[in-house]
Amino acid sequence: MQTNHSISVDCAVFGFDGRSLKCLLIKRDGQDLKLPGSLISDEEDIPSAAYRVLEEMTGLRDIFLKELSVFSNPSRVGDKDLEWINHFYNVHTTRVVTVAYYALVKLDNKIMSHTREKEALWKDVALITTLAMDHKDILNKALSMLSRDMTHSPIAFELLPRKFTIRELADLYKAVLGVEIDNRNFRKKIIGCGYILPTGEKEKGVAHKPAEYYIFDKNRYRREEKKIQKLNFINWNE
Amino acid sequence: MQTNHSISVDCAVFGFDGRSLKCLLIKRDGQDLKLPGSLISDEEDIPSAAYRVLEEMTGLRDIFLKELSVFSNPSRVGDKDLEWINHFYNVHTTRVVTVAYYALVKLDNKIMSHTREKEALWKDVALITTLAMDHKDILNKALSMLSRDMTHSPIAFELLPRKFTIRELADLYKAVLGVEIDNRNFRKKIIGCGYILPTGEKEKGVAHKPAEYYIFDKNRYRREEKKIQKLNFINWNE
DNA sequence: TTTCTTAGCGTATTTTTTACGCTAAGTTTG
DNA sequence: CAAACTTAGCGTAAAAAATACGCTAAGAAA
Known part of the structure; x- marks a missing residue:
């Protein structure tokens, strides 16, 4: 029985600019857009990896973060994507299972300049059509979870000043x-x-x-x- | 970067006998009690693995199943547990990340005789004090998720005839x-x-x-x- | 026959939600 | 500088939902 897999985290990070909901995207190889994410290492648990990614991208530590679900379709990462991952992380993996999160941040000047520096972009969620791998599925699930959560708990304030x-x-x-x-x-x-x-x-x-x-x-x-x-x-x- | 991990599923399977909520437990080595679970293999996605475990334990295919969350604490599986896993599945792994689910079943004669055959037992959730590994944490989270879900969607009927x-x-x-x-x-x-x-x-x-x-x-x-x-x-x- | 238990109908009260009228305080427009 | 426009913010009435609780009915058990 072969049972070793790589595990990653991916985060749909949402912000609100007063008009519409934005999602933080990064360019892979200056081309495809994807959600911020990372493979997890041996020593860290998965939420820690998510916080690590968030801090890297936003400069912030205390961020509202919630697990969505696991995306594990064996073919969710195509050959091209796999090649990129193996090259980028210097590993040899044939399958990546990802744990998806969504995060909520306040779009103040500090975070905007930090994400600009990282060459990430805040895109209106209504205008996001395609993303790398299954990241569009993750985004969709994040949006429906966010809607649900916003009606059941006071998390709207995580998005407002x-x-x-x-x-x-x-x-x-x-x-x-x-x-x-x-x-x-x-x-x-x-x-x-x-x-x-x-x-x-x-x-x-x-x-x-x-x-x-x-x-x-x-x-x-x-x-x-x-x-x-x-x-x-x-x-x-x- | 070392990034290969084993992934498992664990299911808290709930049933209702008219008096109290029961959870399906299995004996490992005839000793510790644990939730039904399994390592996942290369070809299957994680929900499929969960359904596989459920069918094995209950004989049923169409079961209400919902993902709880991922449990990934690097020390969630102790040395003794790891030894058992490596022996049982004939693998060599140093860390197991598990995706937890809860499932709801109707406690009819068919399922009762099937679980009896499997030497699994239905234990009143109020009387479950300790379980192997972090399975008690999983059970607790499953119970709170179940409470929440039962108030927000009509899933009670999954537990009733x-x-x-x-x-x-x-x-x-x-x-x-x-x-x-x-x-x-x-x-x-x-x-x-x-x-x-x-x-x-x-x-x-x-x-x-x-x-x-x-x-x-x-x-x-x-x-x-x-x-x-x-x-x-x-x-x-x- | 009486007692006990749960089924099942009804009514009155309270609380919550909804619809919507109105004035107030600013800026923009002519 | 007045009129028009926009959103703030208070209020009231009606409708809907939740709650409290009285009562009779139908069976088994005592």
């Missing part, structure tokens, strides 16, 4: 989930939740009534979370 | 989620959903008013699912 307006939050939901949102009811929901707090600061230089900045209070969220004892626990349409 | 009473369904939820359920409101919710249909048949030989048997209509569920356009899409406490 620390201080954000309620409009920015709504725009993010519109962009990712593709839904229409009623401004007035959305506000009520957000303000009513108890852990999204006004800062007293306001927008400047916008062509309309300036909105107040809010912050997400993680500790308060956790406290509220514990209080809730949902009896209305079954909801099979989510 | 085709025809079930509303009480049996409620008992399953009580057992898995550890919640109290009001019989009257639960019925309303179940019957109101539109895809759990009465069969006309009734229980026999119970020491109380016999209940009607219901079936879960998968096609009707999918149709209803499409109809729903949830605007109330954000619920961060689920």
Whole structure:
């Protein structure tokens, strides 16, 4: 029985620029686009490898990261891709199984200059048509997982600056989930939740009534979370 | 760079006997208990390996199966475990990364006799204290994923016979989620959903008013699912 | 025959969601 | 400089969903 394989990680890194969802892509050999990734080494566990890739690409250490699933189709890496991998990593492997993650980052100046330096690019996810290997499949799965997660847990704030307006939050939901949102009811929901707090600061230089900045209070969220004892626990349409 | 690893699958297989949730365990060397699993071979992808293990253990092909996550701690397999693996599979490996799944089965006579033959045992999950390697961690993660999934999608029926009473369904939820359920409101919710249909048949030989048997209509569920356009899409406490 | 248990229907209350009117505070336009 | 335009942000009413709980029915067991 032959049972030795190479294992890699691949990360779909998402950012939000206020208009649309972006994904971080890198050019392989200056040609095909692919997700950032790496083979894992003997000493590290797989999440560590993912964090290593993320730090390399973004310069950041504390990044929201979640495992998607394993992609293991024996033919997912074609001969050409395999050649590139063996050359790039100086190994001899015939099959690579990858563990896919998605990550969420705030698109501030720091990260933008770092990724520019790495010659990576932030591409609007709606405009990504093909990627190397099965990376388009990974991206698709990441997008559907992200949609699901954004409705079930407060991870939207990983994509927004620390201080954000309620409009920015709504725009993010519109962009990712593709839904229409009623401004007035959305506000009520957000303000009513108890852990999204006004800062007293306001927008400047916008062509309309300036909105107040809010912050997400993680500790308060956790406290509220514990209080809730949902009896209305079954909801099979989510 | 050394990058070759062995990959395995491990499955937490759950069943429900009407009283409590059971997990399928096998004895290694007639001693330690572990989850069913296997190394994967070069030709198969990982889900196929999981189905192979499940068919071997249960005799069944169409089983609900879902990936949990990858367990990759370099020291998750101790020296003793490694020795057993190398001997059992006739390989030479120093590290095994495992992809964990959970599976749901209906505990009917057929499966019970098959697992008995395989000398596997169905143990009440509440009574499982230790398992080989990191299999207890895998089990814990499987249990929390199962709880989550059972509240968000209609997978409870994978654990029940085709025809079930509303009480049996409620008992399953009580057992898995550890919640109290009001019989009257639960019925309303179940019957109101539109895809759990009465069969006309009734229980026999119970020491109380016999209940009607219901079936879960998968096609009707999918149709209803499409109809729903949830605007109330954000619920961060689920 | 009484007691016990669960089935199964109904009603009233509370909570949550949805729809939508309205004023406020800025910038842009003419 | 006033009118037009855009988004902020408050409020109210209606609809829908969740919850609490009373009650009778149908069987077995005592």
